Amino acid sequence: MKSVAIIGASGRMGAALIDSIRSFENLKLVAAVEQPGHLDVGKDSGSVSGCAPNGVSITDDTAAAVIAADVVIDFTFHSVVPDTAALIRKHRKAYVLGTTGLTNDELVVVEAAATAAPVMMAPNMSLGVNLLLSLVKQAAAVLDVGYDAEIVEMHHRHKRDAPSGTALALAKAVAAGRDVNFDDVACYGREGITGERDAKTIAVHALRGGDVVGDHTVIFSADGERVELVHKASNRGCFSGGALRAAEWLVSKEPGFHSMREMLGL
Numbered sequence: 001m002k003s004v005a006i007i008g009a010s011g012r013m014g015a016a017l018i019d020s021i022r023s024f025e026n027l028k029l030v031a032a033v034e035q036p037g038h039l040d041v042g043k044d045s046g047s048v049s050g051c052a053p054n055g056v057s058i059t060d061d062t063a064a065a066v067i068a069a070d071v072v073i074d075f076t077f078h079s080v081v082p083d084t085a086a087l088i089r090k091h092r093k094a095y096v097l098g099t100t101g102l103t104n105d106e107l108v109v110v111e112a113a114a115t116a117a118p119v120m121m122a123p124n125m126s127l128g129v130n131l132l133l134s135l136v137k138q139a140a141a142v143l144d145v146g147y148d149a150e151i152v153e154m155h156h157r158h159k160r161d162a163p164s165g166t167a168l169a170l171a172k173a174v175a176a177g178r179d180v181n182f183d184d185v186a187c188y189g190r191e192g193i194t195g196e197r198d199a200k201t202i203a204v205h206a207l208r209g210g211d212v213v214g215d216h217t218v219i220f221s222a223d224g225e226r227v228e229l230v231h232k233a234s235n236r237g238c239f240s241g242g243a244l245r246a247a248e249w250l251v252s253k254e255p256g257f258h259s260m261r262e263m264l265g266l
């Protein structure tokens with residue numbers, strides 16, 4: 001049995017992970033972490049997550065949590081990631097990172113961690129979304145610039161970053177399928193008199209509202225037909241289950257970056 005530490009235990013994903021881990025026979029929760037001063041520090045993490053008490057109290061000692069675990073799962077705000085990644089490098093623990101919106105400087109710290117430990121950094125841990133990424137790349141290779149590529153995503157009103165990391169990953173999958181540099185053809189929303197659509201453009205649009213867990217649609221439009229590839233998450237169980245499956249798989253891997261698609265054989 002492998003021991004797991006969850007960083008960001010009181011967040012939406014943290015709560016989903018604490019609930020979901022109970023169904024994994026080979027994983028055991030040994031630490032749940034929140035930032036110093038958080039109101040949930042000292043409380044039972046199971047109770048905070050909305051399930052039965054589990055005897056693991058939420059702590060603000062990230063270092064102790066990393067030391068205690070075989071694998072660390074991190075769903076926190078991007079600015080918190082470097083401190084955790086530095087501990088991952090120091091103690092050589094497997095690291096599943098689901099946080100999006102990292103700056104280049106923050107990413108450098110994660111890259112350094114991957115020199116000493118196995119790291120899986122994915123914008124979306126859902127098995128369905130990772131299958132979608134593969135399908136989108138294949139579709140883009142077949143449906144060339146004669147098909148206008150647009151990505152639309154919608155999330156709950158509390159999401160802090162836009163567009164979502166998953167939407168960007170899907171847009172980059174389109175670019176990879178077409179063998180182009182995404183930054184050269186990216187378009188983020190439209191306003192005013194924009195003129196006719198450039199055929200080379202890959203556009204990304206972000207919607208926010210209500211309690212939407214996560215909807216992503218990739219649209220290929222041509223004269224006379226439209227192809228849409230869609231993923232809709234109705235709860236966070238698909239993300240937490242995928243992250244825990246990733247943790248189970250990653251813990252035995254060599255240092256370096258690993259991917260969900262590698263895990264799935266895609």
